[in-house]
Amino acid sequence: MKKIKVGVSSCLLGNNVRYNGQHQLDHFIRDTLGQWCEFVPVCPEVECGLPIPRESMRLVGDVNNPRLMTGKTGIDHTEKMKSWIEGxxxxxxxxxxxxxxxxxxxxxxxxxxxxxxxxQGERISFNGIGMFARAFMERFPDIPVEDEGRLCDPGLREQFIETIFVLQRWRDAVKAGTAKAVVDFHTKHKYTFMAHSPQKLKELGKLTARAGTVKPEELVEEYRTVLHKLLKEKKDRKKNYNVILHIMGYFKNHLTAGEKDELLKEAQLYYDGISPVIVPLTLLKHYTMKYEEPYLLEQYYLNPHPVELGLLNHV
Structure with missing residues (x-):
């Protein structure tokens, strides 16, 4: 897979673009995630023409349509920012x-x-959205977004990064231009999708069943719509536990009674919140390799992202 193209606030990459002339380097984003991502840095304030350093900004007025103004002198940079955003x-x-x-x-x-x-300089709300961020999310509602604060949460971090790897594989499948590529993509993500939404997985299954009867571009458009909805549904312990039990079914004729008990025990410990999901998944991957289950060998659920990221160790 080629590097995944991700937009990121420039200061998080260590660029000295903040109002005080400093940066806000996030080592996980730049140094760890950056091994698999190509970053497109964006700093709205600098790119719209404001200097470094500069007076700090604040949002003033209507929560849903605020103005961007300097904190002390009250200079209004709203139109300058809007013009830059438009381009x-x-x-x-x-x-x-x-x-x-x-x-x-x-x-x-x-x-x-x-x-x-x-x-008058009084705080009236904590529910605002930055001007550029709001415009970006309205223009690209299907592009997943996070901020570096939320990415400190292990669960949010894992799901966000899993999603961007899924979407990159999806784009690669679309570029292939064939219905077969979409079907292959769907097949290899069956259990990934089940962990997000069993209902949406069924919808996608019905679409791929029509692969030979509709034009590839029609299939892609319908599939994309459901896929984005599915990925916005969060995984949880109950859904993951259900997937683990499904995968265990592939080994019912292979495992000894003791091995089955061990696998069920580890799955239950995960479900109860005592151990992370990596424990039962490691056992499932071990048996998948040992018994060479061809369907499971291609399932991204067992290998959703590079192990070097260590994301499954904490969820």
């Missing part, structure tokens, strides 16, 4: 980003819980 979004569309990671608390790039002030 930047088509540029980012051409980049074909798979995802975007925003900077928390930023009045331009924060995707959640941004402070809103009134004209």
């Amino acid at each position: 930047k979004l088509p540029e980012l569309e051409r980049e074909e980003l798979v995802a975007f990671v925003f900077k928390t608390k930023s009045p331009s790039s924060g995707m959640r819980k941004i402070k809103i002030y009134n004209e």
Whole structure:
């Protein structure tokens, strides 16, 4: 797989673009995730023409349509930012980003819980969205987004990164231009999709069953719509436990009574929140390799992302 193209707030990559002339380097994003991602850095405030360093900004007025103003002098940079956004979004569309990671608390790039002030400088809300982040999410509703604060949560981090790897494989399948590529993609992600939504998995299964009767481009469009909805549904212990039990069924004629008991015990410990999912998955991968189950050998559920990321060790 080629590197996954991800937009990211420039300061998170160590670039000195913040209002105080500093950066906000996130080592996990730049140094770890960067081994598999090609980053497209974006700093709305600098790119719209503001200097480094500069007076800090704040959002003022209507929560749903605030103005971007300097905190002390009250200079209004709203129109400057809007004009830049209008030109930047088509540029980012051409980049074909798979995802975007925003900077928390930023009045331009924060995707959640941004402070809103009134004209007197009093905080009136904590539910604002940065001007650029809002415009980006409205323009590209199917592109997954997170901020570096939420990525500190192991569960959110794992699901976000799993999603971007799935979407990159999907884009590769689409570029192949055949119905067979879509069917292959679906087959290899069966248990990944089951862990998100058994119901949506059934919908996708019905679509792939029509692969030989519809035009590839029609299949792709219908499949894409359901796929994005499915990936927005969160995995949880109950769904993962259900998938683990399904996969165990492949080994019912292979395992000894003791091995079955061990696998069930580890699955239950995961379900009860005592151990991480990597424990039962490691056993399943071991038996998959040992008994050479061809269907499971191709399942991304057992290998959703590079092991070097260590994401399954904490969920």
